Amino acid sequence: MRVYTKQQLALRNGQDRPEIWVAFRGIIYDVGSSRLWKNGKHYEHWAGQDLTEELADAPHTEKVFEKFTAIGQLE
Template sequence: MLRLTPAQLKHYNGKDKPEMYVAVNGKIYDVTHVKQWATGSHHGHKPGTDLSEAIQHAPHKTKVLKWLKCVGTLVKPNK
C-alpha cells in the first residue's frame, strides 16, 4: 500500500505518471480505468487531488468508493 503526501499524490494525474489516483477521507483510490475519468477529469475534478470535500456534494456521496481499488493512504507531509 502506498503512503503519499498531497504533493506526491499530485503526480498521479495521468500525465506525470500513467496512473490516476484520487484521495477521499485519507484513502487513495485508483480511477485509472474508470470510464468517467477517461478524459482526465470527472465533473471538473482532476486526478491527483484530495476530493474529500467535493464528494460530499456529489449525488452519489461516498457510495461509489466501494467499486474502486484502494491503493494507499494520504499522509501529512513531514515538516
C-alpha cells in the same frame, strides 16, 4: 498500506504519469479503470487531489469508492 504525500498524489493525475488516483478521507484510490475519469478529469474535478470536501456536491455518495482499489494512505 503505503503512505503517499499530497505531492506524490498530485503526480498521479493522468497527465504527468499514467496513474489516475484520487483521495477520499485519507485513502487513495486508483480510478484509472473508470471511463468517467478518462484523461484524469471527471466533470469539474481533476485526479491527483483529495476529493473529500468535493463529495458534498456530487450526485452520488461515498459508496462510489467501493468499486475502486484502495492503493495507499494520504500522509
